[in-house]
Amino acid sequence: MANTDSIQHFIFDSTDIRGEIITLEEAYQQVRNNNMAAEDAMPERVLQLLGEFMAAVALLSGTLKFEGLLTLQARGDGAMPMIMAEASYQKGLRAAVQVNDAAAIEALESASLADLLGNQGLLAILIQPDKGERYQGIVPLVKTDLAECLEDYFAQSEQLGTRFWLAADEKRATGLMVQELPQQLADAKTNAEHWQTITALAETIKDEELLSLDQHTILYRLFNEEEVRLFDPVPVSFQCSCSEERCANTILSIGQSEAQAILSEQDLITMDCHFCGQKYQFGPQQVEKIFAEADKARH
Numbered sequence: 001m002a003n004t005d006s007i008q009h010f011i012f013d014s015t016d017i018r019g020e021i022i023t024l025e026e027a028y029q030q031v032r033n034n035n036m037a038a039e040d041a042m043p044e045r046v047l048q049l050l051g052e053f054m055a056a057v058a059l060l061s062g063t064l065k066f067e068g069l070l071t072l073q074a075r076g077d078g079a080m081p082m083i084m085a086e087a088s089y090q091k092g093l094r095a096a097v098q099v100n101d102a103a104a105i106e107a108l109e110s111a112s113l114a115d116l117l118g119n120q121g122l123l124a125i126l127i128q129p130d131k132g133e134r135y136q137g138i139v140p141l142v143k144t145d146l147a148e149c150l151e152d153y154f155a156q157s158e159q160l161g162t163r164f165w166l167a168a169d170e171k172r173a174t175g176l177m178v179q180e181l182p183q184q185l186a187d188a189k190t191n192a193e194h195w196q197t198i199t200a201l202a203e204t205i206k207d208e209e210l211l212s213l214d215q216h217t218i219l220y221r222l223f224n225e226e227e228v229r230l231f232d233p234v235p236v237s238f239q240c241s242c243s244e245e246r247c248a249n250t251i252l253s254i255g256q257s258e259a260q261a262i263l264s265e266q267d268l269i270t271m272d273c274h275f276c277g278q279k280y281q282f283g284p285q286q287v288e289k290i291f292a293e294a295d296k297a298r299h
């Protein structure tokens with residue numbers, strides 16, 4: 001299958017409307033495998049939601065104009081209290097989920113995101129530039145699925161219309177987005193008419209099509225009567241930013257006496273990355289070295 005694990009950006013000529021389509025296979029499979037290994041019985045529904053979150057955060061990261069991280073996270077008090085995905089400026093993706101009651105999720109047939117998150121669901125978008133200030137937007141989760149929740153987020157936080165279509169199965173996670181841009185090329189009336197036509201056309205996409213067709217075929221089927229200009233596809237991949245150094249920083253942050261207290265009860269300080277499953281272990285000598293080096297750096 002051509003152009004999987006890539007984002008295709010496109011614009012509609014002579015209008016102020018843009019779009020993106022993403023297909024994830026390898027990166028999605030990696031996240032599925034990591035999460036299946038971490039949990040005995042990770043429900044299929046949850047794995048597919050992870051795929052939707054990955055597709056969505058990658059689409060959102062198309063607007064990142066600086067180097068940094070973009071995180072999409074939902075929280076609630078239900079059987080799945082947290083799910084999130086993160087995209088780097090270089091289009092490295094990772095995702096994680098917390099499941100408290102896998103059996104309850106398995107028992108629910110075709111549960112929505114809102115069902116799994118339970119009450120008081122929140123959707124947050126966090127932008128962390130490498131340089132500069134963090135930005136966080138949070139909206140209460142009132143709609144049922146992720147695409148609708150994101151549309152709701154944009155309706156509340158930006159004036160520009162944004163629509164999403166997301167789908168995932170066992171093999172693939174995919175997403176389509178169209179978005180209004182600030183008026184520049186066309187007048188307001190022309191843009192509004194095009195926006196109505198384009199969203200009505202995009203509305204005809206079926207999950208099965210998103211999950212089985214390649215990006216060009218999908219765009220042709222939807223928009224062959226519009227003037228669509230395609231940009232070069234941008235590759236995306238699974239990428240975890242965990243490292244021994246970051247773990248050492250975590251140990252530093254808990255302090256030497258606390259670290260020693262842990263080591264007096266167990267032989268090693270063990271940290272498992274909940275994104276990629278990598279295990280990090282630190283023995284007494286390594287822990288001592290971490291604090292000694294930090295001490296040296298201070299003087």
Ligand SMILES: [Zn+2]
Pocket residue numbers: 240241242273274275276277278
């Ligand atoms: Zn990791």
